[in-house]
Amino acid sequence: MxxxxxxxxxxxxxxxxxxxxxxxxxxxxxxxxxxxxxxxxxxxxxxxxxxxxxxxxxxxxxxxxxxxxxxxxxxxxxxxxxxxxxxxxxxxxxxxxxxxxxxxxxxxxxxxxxxxxxxxxxxxxxxxxxxxxxxxxxxxxxxxxxxxxxxxxxxxxxxxxxxxxxxxxxxxxPTISVRPGRPNSAASSFASGILREPLNGVASSCPVPQDTRMWLSxxxxxxxxxxxxxxxxxxxxxxxxxxxLPGISVTVGQMLDSLERVGGTEARALVTDEPDQRVMDIVCSWPGDFDVERPLALGFARDESFDEVVAQYRDEFVPAH
CATH class of the missing domain: 3.40.50.720 (NAD(P)-binding Rossmann-like Domain)
Incomplete structure (x- = not known):
């Protein structure tokens, strides 16, 4: 089998x-x-x-x-x-x-x-x-x-x-964040990049408005x-x-707040706003929150907080943090 x-x-x-x-x-x-x-x-x-x-x-x-x-x-x-x-x-x-x-x-x-x-x-x-x-x-x-x-x-x-x-x-x-490794061809790749790169001391750009709401896991x-x-x-x-499937509903600004709490002000300072209309046209058409009562009742899980999501990546992939 x-x-x-x-x-x-x-x-x-x-x-x-x-x-x-x-x-x-x-x-x-x-x-x-x-x-x-x-x-x-x-x-x-x-x-x-x-x-x-x-x-x-x-x-x-x-x-x-x-x-x-x-x-x-x-x-x-x-x-x-x-x-x-x-x-x-x-x-x-x-x-x-x-x-x-x-x-x-x-x-x-x-x-x-x-x-x-x-x-x-x-x-x-x-x-x-x-x-x-x-x-x-x-x-x-x-x-x-x-x-x-x-x-x-x-x-x-x-x-x-x-x-x-x-x-x-x-x-x-949901959009998966934080993915390790290099950016991929997903329009939502920035949802990892604006966290992953700064946590590793590398500058990153945010292509969507900070009030964009994301559904993340x-x-x-x-x-x-x-x-x-x-x-x-x-x-x-x-x-x-x-x-x-269950996720966490957070704005991009709240994601960056989590980055600052977990990675410090130096990491947050590495992210700049650089609007990209192509990315916005795709990502900003997606919903940012879902009713997931049924999947939760079926035993599916959700993350407790986005701070914990960022810390999960830091603890597994960032050396000597």
Missing amino acids: NIVVTGGAGFLGSRVIRLLLERKDQGTPPIAFDRIVSFDLVESPVDDPHVTSVVGDIADPALIASVITPDTVAVYHLAAVLSGGSEDDFDLAMRVNVDGTRALLEAARTTGTRPRFLFTSSLAVFGGPMPARVPENLATQPESTYGAFKAIGELLVNEYSRKGFVDGRVLRL SPDTAVRNLVHALEVDGAELGQWRTLN
């Missing part, structure tokens, strides 16, 4: 794999499995005898069919062209984010075993006029290519679940929620399998 993780070599994917292995070692796996298959453009950084890497194109149906088999009990679909990259290359985003998702679902359907299928979506599916706090049943109205293609993926997963082809779970992730909490989603009984989710 295996679990397939697309994007398994990435930041979230590798952490999901590590937590799945940790839970298995503890005798509390969210679902019984013997092996994890990381499916990505490069090999997984997780060195473990229970992990196999398959390197290839997510939109290659023949390769996907060799990866997702009747032995596959679950699929984590994390791979995607991110928001900024999707806006820049419509055709690539269509091939990966739409065609790739459908090919994975078709391969899962072909097994005939109804594997659990976990699709990571985004708050980018929302746009247009929105209430201050988004209810669970608000219709999607994306204002970006990334958001539109994620919304298509959500409908596909729900339809394949309704038909009984897969046991789907659509998980709308620490990496650790996001990964715990992704693994928890695997063990939630599909019957508890009902027919509509889409969940807005």
Whole structure:
């Protein structure tokens, strides 16, 4: 029995794999499995005898069919062209984010075993006029290519679940902050950069107004929620399998206040305001607060405070702080 993780070599994917292995070692796996298959453009950084890497194109149906088999009990679909990259290359985003998702679902359907299928979506599916706090049943109205293609993926997963082809779970992730490493092509990459770089003594710029409200989750909490989603009984989710995962609602100004409290005035002074209309057009269309009563009742977690989120990054990644 295996679990397939697309994007398994990435930041979230590798952490999901590590937590799945940790839970298995503890005798509390969210679902019984013997092996994890990381499916990505490069090999997984997780060195473990229970992990196999398959390197290839997510939109290659023949390769996907060799990866997702009747032995596959679950699929984590994390791979995607991110928001900024999707806006820049419509055709690539269509091939990966739409065609790739459908090919994975078709391969899962072909097994005939109804594997659990976990699709990571985004708050980018929302746009247009929105209430201050988004209810669970608000219709999607994306204002970006990334958001539109994620919304298509959500409908596909729900339809394949309704038909009984897969046991789907659509998980709308908050923006993840603070991510270590280099900036990526996400329009929201600054939500990590304005914290990560200053904590490491490097200047950073903020491309959106400081009153922009963000819906954020620490990496650790996001990964715990992704693994928890695997063990939630599909019957508890009902027919509509889409969940807005818990986050913290803070303005960019409040994020910078947390940076100053955790990293000091010197770190805060390294952040300057440099408006970027391209980033604002995408990020400022996203909601900044959600009603998450149902996911919390289902056992999903949220961070306690954004100060703790910033401190989590500092303690793990900043030397000699």
